[in-house]
Amino acid sequence: xxxxxxxxxxxxxxxxxxxxxxxxxxxxxxxxxxxxxxxxxxxxxxxxxxxxxxxxxxxxxxxxxxxxxxxxxxxxxxxxxxxxxxxxxxxxxxxxxxxxxxxxxxxxxxxxxxxxxxxxxxxxxxxxxxxxxxxxxxxxxxxxxxxxxxxxxxxxxxxxxxxxxxxxxxxxxxxxxxxxxxxxxxxxxxxxxxxxxxxxxxxxxxxxxx
Amino acid sequence: xxxxxxxxxxxxxxxxxxxxxxxxxxxxxxxxxxxxxxxxxxxxxxxxxxxxxxxxxxxxxxxxxxxxxxxxxxxxxxxxxxxxxxxxxxxxxxxxxxxxxxxxxxxxxxxxxxxxxxxxxxxxxxxxxxxxxxxxxxxxxxxxxxxxxxxxxxxxxxxxxxxxxxxxxxxxxxxxxxxxxxxxxxxxxxxxxxxxxxxxxxxxxxxxxx
Numbered sequence: 001x002x003x004x005x006x007x008x009x010x011x012x013x014x015x016x017x018x019x020x021x022x023x024x025x026x027x028x029x030x031x032x033x034x035x036x037x038x039x040x041x042x043x044x045x046x047x048x049x050x051x052x053x054x055x056x057x058x059x060x061x062x063x064x065x066x067x068x069x070x071x072x073x074x075x076x077x078x079x080x081x082x083x084x085x086x087x088x089x090x091x092x093x094x095x096x097x098x099x100x101x102x103x104x105x106x107x108x109x110x111x112x113x114x115x116x117x118x119x120x121x122x123x124x125x126x127x128x129x130x131x132x133x134x135x136x137x138x139x140x141x142x143x144x145x146x147x148x149x150x151x152x153x154x155x156x157x158x159x160x161x162x163x164x165x166x167x168x169x170x171x172x173x174x175x176x177x178x179x180x181x182x183x184x185x186x187x188x189x190x191x192x193x194x195x196x197x198x199x200x201x202x203x204x205x206x207x208x209x210x
Numbered sequence: 211x212x213x214x215x216x217x218x219x220x221x222x223x224x225x226x227x228x229x230x231x232x233x234x235x236x237x238x239x240x241x242x243x244x245x246x247x248x249x250x251x252x253x254x255x256x257x258x259x260x261x262x263x264x265x266x267x268x269x270x271x272x273x274x275x276x277x278x279x280x281x282x283x284x285x286x287x288x289x290x291x292x293x294x295x296x297x298x299x300x301x302x303x304x305x306x307x308x309x310x311x312x313x314x315x316x317x318x319x320x321x322x323x324x325x326x327x328x329x330x331x332x333x334x335x336x337x338x339x340x341x342x343x344x345x346x347x348x349x350x351x352x353x354x355x356x357x358x359x360x361x362x363x364x365x366x367x368x369x370x371x372x373x374x375x376x377x378x379x380x381x382x383x384x385x386x387x388x389x390x391x392x393x394x395x396x397x398x399x400x401x402x403x404x405x406x407x408x409x410x411x412x413x414x415x416x417x418x419x420x
Contacts, residue, residue, distance in 0.1 A: 048353040049308060060297050064311065067303035074296040086284040087270050093277035098259060101274065105315035115329075119339060125329055132324065143258040 001026040004046065004054040006033045007206035008174075010104060010167030011065040012053040016206075017163045018069045020197035022076045026055075030208035033109050066100055069160055081160045092154045095144050095161035099168050103137035107171065127175065134168070134177040138185055141165065145184035151191050158192060166192045170203060211236040214256065214264040216243045217416035218384075220314060220377030221275040222263040226416075227373045228279045230407035232286045236265075240418035243319050276310055279370055291370045302364045305354050305371035309378050313347035317381065337385065344378070344387040348395055351375065355394035361401050368402060376402045380413060 003019065003026045005012040019026055031037045031052050038050045046061065047054050055062040057075075062068045073081045082089045105111070107130050115121045115129060145153060153161035169189045172179060179186055192198045203209055213229065213236045215222040229236055241247045241262050248260045256271065257264050265272040267285075272278045283291045292299045315321070317340050325331045325339060355363060363371035379399045382389060389396055402408045413419055 048357065049304075049312075049350045051312070051350075060300075062297075062300050062304070064304040064307040066311070067300045067307055070303055071296055071300040074299065086281055087272075089284065090270075090272050090277045090281040093280060094259075094272070094274040097274040097277055101276070101311050101315055102259075102261070105311055106321065111316065114339075114342065118342070119325075119329075119331060119335055121329060129324075129329060132328070140259045140261075147258060 002029050002056040003027070004029045004031050004043070004052055004056075005206070005208075006031050006052050007203045007209040009033065009052050009109075010171050011051075011100075013167035013170065013201065013203060014065045014100075014163050015053045015055060015068050016201035017166065017197055018072050018081060020201050021079060021081065021158060021163075022072055024072070024076060028207050030206075032208065066096065066160070066164075069163060073160075079157065081158075081163065083154065083159065088154060091144075091148075092159045092161045095141060095153050096159075096164040098137065098140050098144065099161075099164040102140065103133055103168060104164075104171075106133040107175075130175050131177045134172045134175070135181070138168075138172070138179070138182045142182040142185050145188060149184060151188075153188055158195065158197070162188065162192050162198075165189060166198050212239050212266040213237070214239045214241050214253070214262055214266075215416070215418075216241050216262050217413045217419040219243065219262050219319075220381050221261075221310075223377035223380065223411065223413060224275045224310075224373050225263045225265060225278050226411035227376065227407055228282050228291060228370075230411050231289060231291065231368060231373075232282055234282070234286060238417050240416075242418065276306065276370070276374075279373060283370075289367065291368075291373065293364065293369065298364060301354075301358075302369045302371045305351060305363050306374040308347065308350050308354065309371075309374040312350065313343055313378060314374075314381075316343040317385075340385050341387045344382045344385070345391070348378075348382070348389070348392045352392040352395050355398060359394060361398075363398055368405065368407070372398065372402050372408075375399060376408050 031043055037043055044050060049063050053065055055068050062071055069081060082092055112126055115126050152158050153165060166189060241253055247253055259273050263275055265278050272281055279291060292302055322336055325336050362368050363375060376399060
């Protein structure tokens with residue numbers, strides 16, 4: 001497999017964690033977003049979306065991090081990223097989407113660029129925007145975790161929810177977001193970071209992080 | 211089942227379509243977002259996320275539209291919202307997420323309010339923002355559909371991708387977005403609107419649309 005990836009992209013980090021949890025090897029293909037390599041000809045030939053991450057599995061091209069992770073879970077079921085019970089699966093997916101659909105899309109590089117470019121926001125307002133969505137969005141996750149505490153987001157093994165939570169916390173820390181109001185979130189984050197699959201794929205350890 | 215819903219919320223419309231495709235009956239519980247009922251005490255007692263849609267199935271509370279739709283597909287498999295093959299499932303989910311993770315989160319009511327409130331954007335800039343993400347986001351969907359044309363987003367039966375696409379087009383039309391650059395998207399939209407499940411759940415037909 002080949003993973004097209006940018007070390008600081010949190011959606012990329014999700015897929016790195018998923019591949020590591022499954023013990024799957026891959027070639028790392030860096031796509032440098034600040035240099036706009038995602039809209040360069042060589043990447044556009046591979047990717048219809050011009051976003052990272054993208055996973056090539058043989059001739060199959062897969063996009064959207066959560067769709068990629070569901071695919072990996074269906075084609076390499078062990079260890080599972082989702083519980084077996086439909087209600088539990090729905091809870092895990094909802095926590096994952098509280099991050100992937102409510103927080104992260106608002107704080108993408110392309111979104112931040114549009115705010116300070118065409119929308120003419122100041123750097124200060126851009127940072128306020130960033131922190132607002134992280135801090136309020138994580139409150140939703142906190143309430144989900146507080147309602148049913150476990151070692152990880154759901155129970156005693158990492159799931160799709162943890163795979164989304166950890167990269168979001170890395171972003172939050174990079175932008176100096178407040179995190180003292182989400183103790184369950186931070187407890188789960190710290191539990192995850194004790195696992196090799198999360199630790200060894202962290203942004204600074206990527207080949208393109210230098 | 212009980213569906214907590216706002217007629218103009220496109221994530222709510224997704225779940226209405228899914229329930230209709232499955233032929234499942236439900237009580238419609240309106241939550242008026244412009245009046246901030248989602249942060250009122252009675253709704254907060256039900257919902258940790260304070261977002262719509264929310265589905266109650268007996269005592270089970272389900273949030274996040276795509277997680278709800280996957281749950282419905284797992285608990286009521288016929289007719290399926292996802293194909294059987296993992297590669298095809300990944301394609302359908304990726305198209306759904308090109309909408310649900312890349313377009314819609316940027317144009318939520320709460321996001322638009324934050325832009326004109328704390329970020330002090332003008333109404334004109336807010337509308338430019340809205341159209342920018344719809345018009346560029348739909349280009350990604352267009353390329354996906356053009357690469358493998360079918361009656362619907364994937365093949366000859368509606369899937370999770372169509373369930374996301376149709377509500378996004380309703381929003382696009384409401385905000386006068388350009389749509390002539392996405393002919394495959396519009397062809398699929400028109401095919402979907404010939405189906406009762408999409409037509410009879412459209413925003414204007416909801417009990418709270420009056």
